[in-house]
Amino acid sequence: GMQELKRPFNALDDGTRVQLQGLQKKPEMNGNMGIIEGYDHKTGRYVVKDIENQASYKLKMANLQQIVPGAKITGMTSSQEFNGTKGTVIGYMGSKGRYWFRLPRHIKKKPAAVRPANVILPASTVVRLxxxxxxxxxxxxxARIKEFDQSSGRYVVQISAQKSAKLKLENVVASSN
Known part of the structure; x- marks a missing residue:
């Protein structure tokens, strides 16, 4: 059969949960949750199954906000009690430079606005520099996070097929906006 093309190192994996955003032709789908089901090498678009209507669409990265579970709060000076707490990145406010971060409900009911500098994203998260x-x-x-290096407080980030770099938390965001 056809040889399966290798997905680019910095493409989202199948099974990644996303929220649809910025769709002009189908604005009613904005805010819907979806799951990555494939990648179209010709167009660089993702095959995304919309969980609300069970249909699949080919969408650009710009129209997807990754949902990132297993992220961890770090280095907060004002709300120190949150440091070390794991939660989920559910959105990003580009204008304010803050993630929407969902903490366990018993800790905080509403999502918190947290700077990327205070969030450790898990390994293999796809990020924008x-x-x-x-x-x-x-x-x-x-790019793609390989690991968080505890000693330097930086991510090891794969920035090309061959190269990695150590980058500060504030220099990567799990968001296209």
């Missing part, structure tokens, strides 16, 4: 001054050519590019 931002605010890099020494390598500005990488800003806006998609």
């Amino acid at each position: 931002i605010g890099l001054t020494k390598a500005p050519q990488l800003n806006g590019k998609w």
Whole structure:
């Protein structure tokens, strides 16, 4: 049969949960939850199953907000009691530079607005690079977290098929906006 093309290193994995956003032609679908079911190499679009209507669509990364479970709060000075708590990134406010972060309900009922600098994303999360001054050519590019290096407080991030770099928490976001 046909040889399966290898998905790019920085593409979302099948099974990733996403929320649909910024759809102009089908605005009624914005806010719906979906699941990645495939990747179209020709167009660079994802096959996404809309959980609300069970239909599948080919969508651009810009129209998907990853839902990232297993993220951890770190380095908070004001709300120190949250440090070390695991939760889920459910959105990102690009204008404010804050994640919407859902903590366990017994800790906080409403999602908290948390800076990327205070969130450790799990390994293999696909992220966009931002605010890099020494390598500005990488800003806006998609990459993938390999691990969080405890000793340096930085991520080891795969930035190309061959190369990795150590980056600060605030220089990666799990969001396209």
